[in-house]
Amino acid sequence: MKKTVARKAFAAASALIMCGNTMAFAGESTGSTTTPQFEDRVALDVVAFVGSGELDGLRSDPVSKYIEDNLNIDLYLTAVTEADWPTQLSAMLADNDLPDVFLLSDPTKQLPMLLESASVLNLEPYLEEYAPNTMNDPAGQLMVTAERMPANSPDGNMYLWGMCKGSWDDGTVPTCGHYLRWDLYKEAGYPKLENYDDDLLDVLEQMVALEPETADGQKTYGCGAWFGAGQGWGEWVFTFGLGPQEGVNLIETTGRVLGVSTVDSTPLETNQLTDPESVFWRAVRFYNKANQRGLLDPDSFTQTSDVYSENLKAGKYMFNVPGWMSNDANTEFNKAEGNEKTFISMPSLTADAEDRFGNMYRGERQYVVNANTENPERCVALLDFVSTYEFSRIAWNGLEGGMWNMEDGEPVPTDEYLKVTKDDALGVETGINVYHHFCGFGNGTIQPDGYTTDLYQFSTKAMEAKMNDTIKDFIDHYGAESQVDVYRQETPVTDSMNYISFSDPEGEVASWVNEINAYMGKNVFKCVACESDEEFEAMRDSMIEELKASYHVDEVFDYFYQDALAQAEDVATLVEMNNAIKK
Known part of the structure; x- marks a missing residue:
């Protein structure tokens, strides 16, 4: 028929649906x-x-x-x-x-x-x-x-x-969220959960104790990951495992050195790879602590995301970050009549803003x-x-x-x-x-x-069809009318938008970003495997010093930070247009 391209057979692999944001987007159009x-x-x-x-x-x-x-x-x-x-x-x-x-x-x-x-x-x-x-x-x-x-x-x-x-969703299934097996959280008596660090780990430990094995006899864990996927995709839980839930988007184009506010795209003033308390390093530390406590599936260091997803659907994990995987797991759970087992996205545990109702x-x-x-x-x-x-x-x-x-x-x-x-x-x-x-x-x-x-x-009929007793309990626990209302009432700012777009850096900056990504992709998983807090902190600090000494990480941060500041006028234009749409 027409052109060569129509006759070329390209093997289409399974799509990896990456980061997306969430918000209703209705203007005056009919x-x-x-x-x-x-x-x-x-x-x-x-x-x-x-x-x-x-x-x-x-x-x-x-x-x-x-x-x-x-x-x-x-x-x-x-x-x-x-x-x-x-x-x-x-x-x-x-x-x-x-x-x-x-x-x-x-x-x-x-x-x-x-x-x-x-x-x-x-x-x-x-x-x-x-x-x-x-x-x-x-x-x-x-x-x-x-x-x-x-x-x-x-x-x-x-x-x-x-x-x-x-x-990409109605706010109930954000692409990046803190998803808990609410049925087990309820069974545990709704224990205190006020931070992403020790509180969450304590809760996961109690949930594992309540369900130590899956239905087919596999050992359960608090969480898992797919570090075996390697650079880029393997670090996804560090890039998106905490930032969006605390009102920060790490910009991958920058090698993750730059974070911006989910509220108005204001750039954070600290380098996210050299600040030991950044959302990136705190996420790495979370998985290290989970590993030290035996809550992290040891297969995380070698398995791919496909294997991880199957484990999640089998009931092997109590906590998950990617929303689409939580949805797949819930779909699998709901095949059982009278199912109570459900992953639910938690409101932000610590922040006043989160990336929940976003707009691409x-x-x-x-x-x-x-x-x-x-x-x-x-x-x-x-x-x-x-x-x-x-x-x-x-x-x-x-x-x-x-x-x-x-x-x-x-x-x-x-x-x-x-x-x-x-x-x-x-x-x-x-x-x-x-x-x-x-x-x-x-x-x-x-x-x-x-x-x-x-x-x-997301239609009314679909939401009613999947409204099991676990979701009803989640809503009742927060005294809300609906699941969406829970998020609106628990976190002051849930609307988000990334107004900044970075063009591809040229010359040495582009090379430096690639080198930073390669270095982090090779070494950051070693931090997760550390057997004590002291060993973790020593390895983290060593990596930070190496980034500063050999990988131009400060120069890269300054390059993108200044680029973000230079876009202030354009950002203001887009903010004004978006606000007009939302009215």
Whole structure:
């Protein structure tokens, strides 16, 4: 058929859904979709983070056909993951064989490369006519404004298009949270839990004593990890295990030396890798103390995240950080009739602010259009179409009349839908979740009609269906009306936003960041394995001194700290726009 890319078979690995934030995102848009009309049918090659249940090329699922019919296109779709795509993109760029629309898995590095080779389209001339939905939606305007700013554009023009704006959940399942087996916490008598350090470890110890083995006879532990995954992913529980719960986002682009407030993106004045009391080092210390007390699964040092997730679903751990893994575990628990076993995200244990109701205003996934495409208008129209509220709901739930219906103005999932397992087969049959990372809004986003995007997880009917006695007890324990109300009443500031975007550093700073990451990825797990507090502190302090002496960590911090301060005016603009949306 059309171009080479449509016939290339890329092996799509399982996607690692990384950090996302959470907040309802409803502006004044009506949510109705305006679609430019095209007389001629054209073919578009699109490489995207989409479901891989079907072979690359023309898809058969109803949602793909819905897109094709509305835009009068033949959509040749290639599924890739962010891990695999950089190598493939470089090869295609070298062969001058880029698709019409494609994912950027690392925009800070890939956009400059594409601009240098004149391979990426300036979207500005096409926005007003071919992106009416985005340009007329406050959330879309915020995304466009951000993409024009210096951190995302070298000349003030829009090249990047953000997908998955808004929220990944309704606040009950934050991507990074402190999840406890509340059923066991209740059984333990609700022991004092006022800090992330000794209090939490004491609670985990009591919970393990109440359930020392899983149903299939495995020894249980307070917590586990996947250090065996190595640099980057292996340290995830240090990067996100405490910061978001205390109102701090560690910026991975900086080598984690810089943290910013989740409230207004104010940069923290201390280097997070050289301050022994930073949220990063406190998270490392937590896992070390858990290890010393026998609460950390010793397999944590060698296992991968896939194994960890299976252990979590088997009931092996009492504490967890990644929200999607907690959700998977709860789904597995709920297969047992009368289930009480449930992971619940705790309110912030110590802070006045946390990253719970966030908003990915710029989009979590970034896409671009090939500068040499024969159909730039259709490409922009496609990006605009899949970015609408209407399509986002379809992307997550399939077409209306299938697994959901409108009842008195409310989108309501069917009983069948709430019982199905979301997998590749369901995607092929219905289109559900095929486009879940190639749509405008995250699944927890509240749409202009007042209802959530993902009806399977967050609709009223879905929430009622999974409201077991454990969740009811959690709500009653805090004297609230709902789980969301618990978080609002227990933590003064639960709304969050990261307004800062850092472009990829150049020259020696880029090399220093890579060297810092490699050093930490090789050595930080050794701190967790230390057998005493004294040994831990000595190794931590030694690493800090080595970072200062040999890895330019102070220079890297100053570089990014000054960059953050220089963005103050842009941040103020985005804050003002976001505040207007929230009113």
